[in-house]
Amino acid sequence: MENVRADFTSGRSMEPALEGADALYLNLAGVGDPETAVQLVGAAAALGVRRIVMLSSYAVTDTALDEENILLKMHAMVERVVRDSGLEWTLVRSGGLAANTLPWAEPIRATGVVRGPNASVAQALVHEADIAAVSTQALLDASGTHQGTVYRLTGPESLTPVHRAHFSSKDPRRHPPRRLGESMTAAAPSGAGTSPRRRTALTNVRVFDGRELRAPGTVVIDGDRIGTGPSRAREIDGGGAVLPPGLIDAHVHLSSADNLRQLCEHGVTTALDMAAWPTDLVDSLRNVPGLTDIRSAGTLAISADGIHATMEGIPKDSIVTGPADAERFVAARVAEGSDYNKIVAESPGSGGLDQATLNALVAAARTRSWTQD
Incomplete structure (x- = not known):
């Protein structure tokens, strides 16, 4: 050489x-x-x-x-x-390089505290x-x-910076991981003490409480909590603007990152996808920094005789042949990382899943602590 x-x-x-x-x-x-x-x-x-x-x-x-x-x-x-x-x-x-975590070693040794951005972004x-x-x-x-x-x-497991700091510590049992929003202060067990969470006070903002648009006031973001006490918080003047909540769209069908960008532009911070495939597509849309967060059903459950089975591009794996096939379908959704099941129950006489199969799918999902749509 x-x-x-x-x-x-x-x-x-x-x-x-x-x-x-x-x-x-x-x-x-x-x-x-x-x-x-x-x-x-x-x-x-x-x-x-x-x-x-x-x-x-x-x-x-x-x-x-x-x-x-x-x-x-x-x-x-x-x-x-x-x-x-x-x-x-x-x-x-x-994906992200594990070696980029090495600079944490010195602050962990010196103070027991690691600080950095994007604490809730998993990689x-x-x-x-x-x-x-x-x-x-x-x-x-x-x-x-x-x-x-x-x-x-990619690596074997997706972890947030807070969890990585937790696992990098000498004795992780002493300091369980905490979710701290977009600013990170993760303590390692060096005995050097901890630093308080960063608090942000949005002042002079108007909030809709479900009945009326309130007069300008203060909203405090304290890690994963929202309150009103601005003590020891960094202040940002909202100039009298309306502070909307992050909206949840409970029924979308995703096909690309453009969908997430459109949702984000309209204030939707979480979207529940009700059937998308293949698995690689769904995985590519998860945890995208700066875009809408998603949960997805992945492949949906349908009957071979229903109208959904005639739609172009429907995966063959979607078809549930009967009650005995329910466990197979649910296990496949768990393996692909779906967050819940999408079960299509069509109107009586339309060739959809029969009641026994619907019951079996629900029972199989419940054994895995899942929900159904």
Whole structure:
């Protein structure tokens, strides 16, 4: 193994660093900027490098949405250059990196407290060793197995920063996790004490109480609680505007992140999806930062003889053949991560599920502490 130093900011040719190489591992964060990455890809092609493996972002969608976020736009642009380079290519789209949690070590040791933003946003962080294992397989592959393939990597479990701080502590039993809204103050058990939750007071705002629009007053957000006592709170003047609650849309059918954006623009902070598939689509719409939160039924339960069975695109797995098939259907919904069951009971004589099957579906769901719509 020969180490070659390359300074991508020097303005010098990149070709000496690539001479003799037959594969290139491209990390946009390591290169510094997309323009330099594009130059590096061009130099690799000119020198006869055979394949490129690029570490990209899990959030890239290959849709117009990529143009609306600067980080996604950069990754998507370099991905296109890699695809069009004429070389063999593999894209490794990784979720959040577990190594980004390492800076927490010092504050945990020093004060026992970790502070940071987006405490309620859950991520399934990926360990760098897993990224390395996948990337190495693609880099060393001469058979073409990974050619033209996009791999999406996530960690084994989705956790919020508060839970990660909790599990990073020396004795997590002493400090159970707490949900602290969008600002995070998570205590580790170093004995150094804890910091109070950040409180925000929205002053001079009008609230509709269900009967009337009240005169301007103060609303205090204290972690996951709402009150009126502004003591020791950071104040934001609402200028007499109306402060609406987060609305819940109890019946939607989701097909893309555009649906979440439209809901969010209309003040809907939670949406209950009443049938969407495939599972990958539903998973991609969960826990999207800045957009409406969702719960989903996933695949719905229908009869083979009802009108829903004639609709284009209905999954075959939707059909429940009778009471004995109810447990199979519910177990499949649990396995795919659905939050509840959507059961279609059509009007009598319309070929829908019979009463015995409906009862069996409800009973199977209840054994799993589920609800039905």
